[in-house]
Amino acid sequence: MFEQTVTLIVFTFQVLFLSYLVPLKTSQRLDFLYKNYSPEEYPKLYTRPIDYYHKQLWIYRFVNQIILLCGLVLIAIGIILSVDLTGKLFKLMPIAFGMIEMIPLVWLERMECNQYSLMRQLNQEKRRTAELKVRRFFDYISPSQFALLPASFLAAQLMQAFLRDFDYSWGSKLLTSSLILLVANIFLSLVMLKKLYGKKRNPYQDKKDRSQEIEVSIHAIVYICVAMNLFYMMIPLSNYYQLNSYEPLMSSLYFQVITFASIWNRLKRLRLDEINFDVYRNDISAITNK
């Protein structure tokens, strides 16, 4: 009963955070952008007519409202019908619902990629600038913060190995989960390196803004990796101590933590009032990388 109540509360937080608060903040940010940085004054910011952006924002809000409604219905079912949310049937519900909640965010990310791609195609600038300075990884994150990543990875691997009797035989659960965790960490590390050394996605972006974005992205990825490693540690631990009824709760918390570390962190740290929008004007004298 206690697990049921706690799981329901945490799942409610998940629904409200991912399907209400995050979309609300994102929409407000985009609204502010469209109202204060018009296509007439900042033509380089828009690759399509402004109506297109308003329409996309409307779709984003609508989809999130539908998902929010579904989430609230699930919570109502849990409360009114006293369905056992900790049972095997609902074990995957927070993860499954969390993935559905991620869909609008993934869609938004894809839109952003398309936007930058179009910006690069439409870019008429003949001057290209770069700093004659090495970008080093530890310029953007302290070694002690970064150390959490390998430490959590090793802890997760050791914990799993210990709980599964170091059975690394071919086809064993331990080998499979170890490899999945390793591949996931490597993949996210490569994403970090791409952010650091890869091509500038936004051709007009000010170097200070780019530096800030790299820093926020690296921090986000490190914290996501740490959360992922800890989650991988908790699941076999809960099985070992027969705390399986807490798995939906852990899954829900995991989704909230990674959303907080990535999207929420980004929304809070990359403030619109601190971004140099002059680079999107047509006036040449205003196009200076400060």
Place this chain on the structure above:
Amino acid sequence: MEIVINIDDATPLFTQLMQQIKDAVLAGAVKPGDALPSIRQLANDLDLNSKTVAKAYRLLERDSVIQTRGYRGTFVHPEAKSNCSVDLNQWVNDSLNETVNRFREAGVTDSEIRIAFSNVMNSRLNIGEK
């Protein structure tokens, strides 16, 4: 210190890059021993082909303005400031100019000069192939 290149300029991009780095050395914006961005980083930041940046770095290393230390990266040469004023291309132009003028004074025609130059270049190429 910022590198600025103009893709519409008649000057080749690698030449612009070389000149900018030399200017940075002469202005003291980068000092002997300072690390420079990797070829990949600079190519990505300037949205250039990495071969263009690699060529600029190779020629700068030939001129002893920079030095590559394997995996550790690329650094400004200890004698970079004095080496920056040496322009190999200018020296080649000046030397060829002088030589061609001497041939003309001796009565050699332009087509004879071109044939001789071509033969010398081809013989160098054959020696190189052997």
